[in-house]
Amino acid sequence: MSKILELFGILKNQHDVDWSNVVDSQYCPYLQKRCIKVRKSKPEISIGTCSVVYGxxxxxxxxxPHRMLERKQVFIDCLHLLTTHQPGNELHLVSEVSIPGGNVDYFLVSVxxxxxxxxxxxxxxxLDTTGTIWPERQRLLQELNVTINPQESQSRKSFGMNCQMPWFAS
Structure with missing residues (x-):
C-alpha cells in the first residue's frame, strides 16, 4: 500500500475520482494552476504529492508548502499579528517579495x-522528502488503476524525511 495520502490535493481514498484525468491535468487546487513540483528528469511531469504517512x-x-494554502486559512490565522490593523483597513496579500538574502513567500498588509x-x-x-518519492507515487497510481509504466512501480527505492526536529522520531 502506498504511503502517499494525497495527490494533486485529493485524498487517495476519496470516491468517484477520475484519477487518470487528475494525473493528466496536473492541477494544484491550492495554487489554482499546474503543480510546480516537477520531476527533475522530466520537468513536464508534475509529481503532485501533497502529504504522506511516514515513520x-x-x-x-x-x-x-502549497498544501497549507487550503481555504487561505493560514492568512486568516495571521490577522492577529497585524497589531495596528483597524476595522475598515484594506487587507492585501503580496506574494514572492524579494528582500536581501532571498524571498518572502507572502506579506499580509493592512492599508x-x-x-x-x-x-x-x-x-x-x-518537511521535505529525501531520496525519491516517484516510485511511491507510481505505486499509488497502480493501486488507483491508473495506467503507468509497470517498471516504475516495481522500484524498491524509498523516500525519507529531511528532518532534524527532535519531536520527529521515525
Whole structure:
C-alpha cells in the first residue's frame, strides 16, 4: 500500500475520482494552476504529492508548502499579528517579495487611505522528502488503476524525511 495520502490535493481514498484525468491535468487546487513540483528528469511531469504517512507510527505529514494554502486559512490565522490593523483597513496579500538574502513567500498588509499601516511576512515551510518519492507515487497510481509504466512501480527505492526536529522520531 502506498504511503502517499494525497495527490494533486485529493485524498487517495476519496470516491468517484477520475484519477487518470487528475494525473493528466496536473492541477494544484491550492495554487489554482499546474503543480510546480516537477520531476527533475522530466520537468513536464508534475509529481503532485501533497502529504504522506511516514515513520513507525505512520504519521501523516504535509510535504508540500502549497498544501497549507487550503481555504487561505493560514492568512486568516495571521490577522492577529497585524497589531495596528483597524476595522475598515484594506487587507492585501503580496506574494514572492524579494528582500536581501532571498524571498518572502507572502506579506499580509493592512492599508488605510493608500498608506501601509502594518504588515507581516509569512513563510510557508513543510518537511521535505529525501531520496525519491516517484516510485511511491507510481505505486499509488497502480493501486488507483491508473495506467503507468509497470517498471516504475516495481522500484524498491524509498523516500525519507529531511528532518532534524527532535519531536520527529521515525
Amino acid at each position: 513507525k507510527q505512520a504519521t501523516p505529514i504535509i510535504i508540500c 488605510k487611505d493608500g498608506q501601509v499601516k502594518d504588515f507581516v511576512g509569512i513563510e510557508l515551510q513543510t
